[in-house]
Amino acid sequence: MVTLDVWVGHDLVGVLGHDPxxxxxxxxxxxxxxxxxxRxxxxxxxxLQRPAxxxxxxxxxxxxxxFENLLPEGEALDHAAQSAGTTRSNLVGLLxxxxxxxxxxxxxTLTDDTAAAPAAAGADQLREITPAQLSERIRERGNLPFSVWDGKVRLSIAGYQDKIAVYEREGRWYLVEGGRLASTEIVKPVPVRPQLASLPANEHMCMQLARRVGLEVAPTRLVHVPEPVLLVRRFDRVEAPDGVRRLHIVDGxxxxxxxxxxxxxxxxxxxxEVAHLREGVSFPKLFSLVDQSPLxxxxxxxxxxxxxxxxxxxNTDAHGKNVSFFCDERGLRLAPAYDLVCMEALDVGFGGAYAMAYGDAFSEHELSPYEWGHFAYQCKLPFRLVANELDTLAGKVLAVMDALVADSLQQDVPAAVAQRFxxxxxxxxxxxRVHTKQISRAKRADYE
Structure with a gap:
């Protein structure tokens, strides 16, 4: 039996075991x-107690x-496994x-690894990453995975995109090791594929648009080193006088x-032949989790x-791992939004189907007033509320778009990217927006 200790701060939460x-x-x-x-x-x-x-x-x-949901996906997982000398299916080795x-x-941490245990952690080790070094590593990704720095894997965040997590202090970025500090920013460079060159700007505009229309979102900045890099402020980290406090979250x-x-x-x-098999994360399942919220x-x-x-x-790629909840003794609380992307504006030839259906609609052309009502019925939402929120959000987007585009151009977002968005x-x-009146007139009997 191999065992790993799982910690929150200096507190031992429990022991993960594996019988090979x-x-x-x-x-x-x-x-x-x-x-x-x-607790x-x-x-x-x-x-806390196993079910009978x-x-x-x-x-x-x-x-x-x-625990598998804590790991990266795709090539990032392959790179992590290769660097660690294990396989992508070896959960214990990867953890x-x-x-x-x-x-x-x-x-x-590995059980009995006193050097790695939080209580024994020494001074934090900070390794600065300069903009020039970041630029060099972005250009070298054909030879060296972006997640590997100084021979160590620096990625422990789920998802497909290249990214690393850094600690930011006074505008400078550091790779950090130690028990007191932790990363506070996620660094997402321009993807390797030329067709995705506009992704950092696209995601930044989506995140800024969400903030302007009233959604709670992770703060973002677009910087150039000179390659475009998106910096996302981590909402699961809170800086305190004695270091960085980590907040527990779970994804969908x-x-x-x-x-x-x-x-x-x-x-x-x-x-x-498989379209009828809808066993994955869905909106009705996610809305059922809200019953565990204190609010x-x-x-x-x-x-x-x-x-x-x-x-x-x-955003046709809004899947179950792109929504998260804070998890503590009070229950689950919806976390800020992240990974917002306008897939259609990327023009990459994929992403036409929604990750999760609205009613039975898996694409915008299928999303009729009836399917909006079906979505409301399945998720136990008032029809009028769905109609009002759709009308209000669409109206706010229309109202703020010109100012968003102007600000984006000031941040060196290419004019063609901003205009396409x-x-x-x-x-x-x-x-x-034209569907809202019909949605508000829907009745439960229409779907029973």
Missing amino acids: KANQFSFDYAAGWRNAAG FPLSPQLP GETAEQHSAQVRQF IALGKETAGALRV CQALGLSVAMKYERAYGDGA PAVDRLGLLRWAIFQVLIG KEVVLGICDRQ
Whole structure:
């Protein structure tokens, strides 16, 4: 049995175990964590006390799915595995290599590794990354993975895009190791694929638009080194006089107990033979999580606005790992929005189907007033509320777009990128806004 200790700050949360012969995982909360005031489970699917009747196989599946969702995806996962000398399917090996700073509050160390335990951590080690070094590494990605710096994997954040996490102090960026500090910014360079060259500017404009129309979003900045780089402020980190405090979050897959492979509602693909298999994350499933919020009305409205905004910006890749919740003793609270992208404006020839359906609509041309009403019915939302929020958000987008474009041009967003973004988003807003009166007149009987 191989065991890993899981920490929040200096507190031992529990022990993750793996039996290699049975290939089964277990997670046992530490007595000090389970019994102390203000403690909380890592996710709704990993309660402080195991459910009665839960089998070892069921428990193992939930544990594996929770911790696998902490890892990067795609090539980033391949690079991490290669650098660590393990395989992409070896969860324990990857957590040992990447677990020092995961998304949220968790820190994973090998049991009895006194050098890595938080209580024994010495002075923080800061390794500065200058803009020139960052530019050089962006250009060298054909030979050296962007996530590997100084022979170490510096990526422990889920997702496909190239990114690293840095600590920012007085406008300078550092790779950080130690128990007191942690990264505060996510650095996302321009992708390698030429067709995605506008992605940093596109995402920045989406995030800024969301902020201007009233959504709570992670702060972003667009810088040039001279390559465009998007900096995203981490909402799971809070700077304090004694260091950086980490906040525990779970994404939609973790909160629902689903693997990363189920982040799309049509997890098995969009082909005609499998399109009816909708076992992955969906809007009704996400809205069911709001019942665990101490402020359900606030979070239900926030999640509704998040869902509508994805349509308005043409973000067809808004999947279950792109929505997160703060998780503590009070329950789940909706976290700020992130990874907002206008896929249609990228013109890359993919992304036509929504990651999650609105009713039964998986594309904008299918998104009729009936399907908006179906979405409201499935998610237990008032029809008039959905109609009002769609009308209000679309109106706000129309009102702020010109100022957003002007500000984006001042930040060296190419004029063609900004103009294409404006055309796509305003077109969607105009088309969807006309549905609001019909949506508000829908009745539950229409869907029962």
